[in-house]
Amino acid sequence: MKTFRYERPADPAAAVTLVAGTPGARYLAGGTNLxxxxxxxxxxxxxxxxxxxxxxxxxxxTDTGGLRxxxxxxxxxxxxxxxxxxRYPALSQALLSGASAQLRNxxxxxxxxxxxxxxxxxxxxxxxxxxxxxxxxxxxxxxAHRDLAVLGxxxxxxxxxxxxxxxxLAALDATVHLTGPAGVRSLPLTDLYRLPGDxxxxxxxxxxxxLITSVELPPPPHSARSxxxxxxxxxxxxxxxxxxxxVSVAAVLDVRDAAVHEVRLAFGGLxxxxxxxxxxxxxxxxxxxxxxxxVEAVRTELSACRPLRExxxxxxxxxxxAVAVLADLAGQG
Amino acid sequence: MGRTAVxxxxxxxxxxxxxxxxxxxxxxxxxxxxxxxxxxxxxxxxCGACTVLVDGMRMNSCLLLAVALDGAQIITVEGLxxxxxxxxxxxxxxxxxxxxxxxxxxxQICSAIGAITEAASGWPSAVTPQERPLGPxxxxxxxxxxxxxxxxxxxxxxxxxxxxxxxxAEAVGEAAR
Ligand SMILES: Cc1cc2nc3c(=O)[nH]c(=O)nc-3n(C[C@H](O)[C@H](O)[C@H](O)COP(=O)(O)OP(=O)(O)OC[C@H]3O[C@@H](n4cnc5c(N)ncnc54)[C@H](O)[C@@H]3O)c2cc1C
Ligand code: SF4
Ligand code: FES
Ligand code: FES
Numbered sequence: 001m002k003t004f005r006y007e008r009p010a011d012p013a014a015a016v017t018l019v020a021g022t023p024g025a026r027y028l029a030g031g032t033n034l035x036x037x038x039x040x041x042x043x044x045x046x047x048x049x050x051x052x053x054x055x056x057x058x059x060x061x062t063d064t065g066g067l068r069x070x071x072x073x074x075x076x077x078x079x080x081x082x083x084x085x086x087r088y089p090a091l092s093q094a095l096l097s098g099a100s101a102q103l104r105n106x107x108x109x110x111x112x113x114x115x116x117x118x119x120x121x122x123x124x125x126x127x128x129x130x131x132x133x134x135x136x137x138x139x140x141x142x143x144a145h146r147d148l149a150v151l152g153x154x155x156x157x158x159x160x161x162x163x164x165x166x167x168x169l170a171a172l173d174a175t176v177h178l179t180g181p182a183g184v185r186s187l188p189l190t191d192l193y194r195l196p197g198d199x200x201x202x203x204x205x206x207x208x209x210x211l212i213t214s215v216e217l218p219p220p221p222h223s224a225r226s227x228x229x230x231x232x233x234x235x236x237x238x239x240x241x242x243x244x245x246x247v248s249v250a251a252v253l254d255v256r257d258a259a260v261h262e263v264r265l266a267f268g269g270l271x272x273x274x275x276x277x278x279x280x281x282x283x284x285x286x287x288x289x290x291x292x293x294x295v296e297a298v299r300t301e302l303s304a305c306r307p308l309r310e311x312x313x314x315x316x317x318x319x320x321x322a323v324a325v326l327a328d329l330a331g332q333g
Numbered sequence: 334m335g336r337t338a339v340x341x342x343x344x345x346x347x348x349x350x351x352x353x354x355x356x357x358x359x360x361x362x363x364x365x366x367x368x369x370x371x372x373x374x375x376x377x378x379x380c381g382a383c384t385v386l387v388d389g390m391r392m393n394s395c396l397l398l399a400v401a402l403d404g405a406q407i408i409t410v411e412g413l414x415x416x417x418x419x420x421x422x423x424x425x426x427x428x429x430x431x432x433x434x435x436x437x438x439x440x441q442i443c444s445a446i447g448a449i450t451e452a453a454s455g456w457p458s459a460v461t462p463q464e465r466p467l468g469p470x471x472x473x474x475x476x477x478x479x480x481x482x483x484x485x486x487x488x489x490x491x492x493x494x495x496x497x498x499x500x501x502a503e504a505v506g507e508a509a510r
Contacts, residue, residue, distance in 0.1 A: 003334075003335040003354065003355060004335065004354055005334055005335065006337050006354045006398070006400045006401075008401070028398070030396075031396055031397060031398055031401065032378055035397070036396060038355075039376065039377065050401050052401065076390075076451070080454070080456040080457060092457065093459070096458060096459040099378075099483075100381065100482055100483020101447065101480055102384055102392050102447070102483045103392075103396075103483065105390040106390075106397065240478075241459065241479050241482035
């Protein structure tokens with residue numbers, strides 16, 4: 001590991017100034033991804049600015065009945081939070097399905113959202129990789145890409161985003177609040193992430209020095225019949241626990257009079273960002289909540305998939321998973 | 334530059350270091366303090382052998398930079414037993430033969446202590462039914478398997494580990510009553 005300076009400023013403004021003024025600086029939160037990548041030589045920061053103790057450790061109800069989650073909140077605490085379990089169960093499920101209990105105790109919400117891809121070549125500095133070294137090539141395309149993207153990829157990169165949390169937040173219409181050298185701004189979570197295009201080195205739209213301060217959720221949708229929010233996160237992986245998603249689905253569904261009143265659907269494991277299935281949502285709006293309608297809508301969304309040699313299985317998996325999740329939610333309503 | 338003064342409370346003893354910023358908590362424990370009970374398996378957060386308790390929460394010490402923990406209370410496997418008695422989780426691992434080579438065991442034991450605390454605090458796991466009333470979560474075998482999934486055992490002592498944690502959870506629960 002390369003040597004680096006370490007700073008723990010007392011307030012966010014000082015943290016932003018430090019990182020913005022040092023091109024090779026990185027924020028450090030739980031460190032569970034960054035320290036790992038530093039050991040691998042993928043990240044070689046000259047300065048780490050520790051933001052894990054900044055005053056972003058709270059989970060609070062907003063005036064509108066939504067929830068504001070501080071960026072430094074640990075995953076395990078958020079998953080166990082009573083308001084989250086009661087009102088946003090899919091968020092709790094997504095967090096609990098990711099990594100291990102030890103990692104969730106250390107990892108923060110901000111760090112989780114900005115975790116880097118697990119593409120093998122990205123993590124191996126002896127290999128070319130356009131994301132790590134722009135212009136060096138993408139060996140994954142011909143090589144090991146079983147876990148990689150089928151949607152929104154480019155000839156330059158087929159990496160996936162691996163955050164379970166981000167998929168649930170995408171379906172929940174979350175907003176990300178930022179502070180940076182040019183002041184504060186907010187973005188829909190789905191706009192935080194970029195597709196690779198010809199700049200695969202940029203995972204997100206964040207500018208150097210921008211700090212995630214919190215994530216905000218609008219009030220949870222409720223079905224007409226029950227007060228329980230109808231939402232679920234389901235993840236398919238190679239083993240029952242402690243593995244990244246092959247495909248995952250977060251869905252919110254409200255059926256009234258046998259028709260789709262409201263639906264929100266997001267996929268994980270398919271693309272460089274959590275994939276909000278807007279086409280499928282549109283196709284379902286107002287339609288009878290039947291399995292045939294779900295299949296048709298999900299197929300429309302997935303028709304844009306461009307699988308490679310080893311990851312074509314993701315299409316069938318994503319379709320069956322989404323249809324099963326929607327059918328279950330429709331049955332519960 | 335590149336070094337920082339750090340104070341950690343390790344097994345109830347205050348320890349002051351001047352550390353290279355690159356030092357992980359795991360290396361500080363093993364290389365600087367000679368506390369070799371905590372093991373290095375993968376060094377990448379994938380195996381759980383390095384699990385210790387940081388301010389009461391189980392974490393992988395291989396991914397924590399020691400400088401970032403200044404002021405934290407760390408408990409390692411060496412700090413679990415009081416003079417005469419082993420910790421109930423240690424005793425249960427012996428009683429149930431919950432290891433073969435023992436390499437994963439310190440991490441398993443610290444992790445089990447964390448798991449028992451988390452379940453007693455009502456923290457759900459991925460297999461906890463959503464409709465369960467709030468309150469302590471009973472540590473059934475599926476709960477233990479899920480909650481302990483961050484600790485790999487290459488000898489495959491899993492069956493006995495689940496038995497040991499089951500019994501230890503009861504023992505800890507009784508002691509708390
Ligand atoms: C073995 C293993 C298995 C895993 N399995 C899963 C899984 O199944 N599902 C899953 O979703 N994740 C999984 N993870 C990833 C894990 O969730 C992430 O490592 C973790 O969430 C990162 O959070 P952190 O606080 O430790 O971030 P750090 O490692 O501290 O930071 C990560 C990145 O975010 C930046 N950053 C951190 N906070 C901020 C902020 N507030 N503003 C701006 N930038 C910031 C850092 O500069 C860094 O670039 C796994 C990790 C490991 C090691
Ligand atoms: S898929 Fe992306 S991250 Fe993986 S090798 Fe290709 S360029 Fe690198
Ligand atoms: S050594 Fe830390 S998890 Fe393997
Ligand atoms: S007892 Fe040998 S690795 Fe677990």
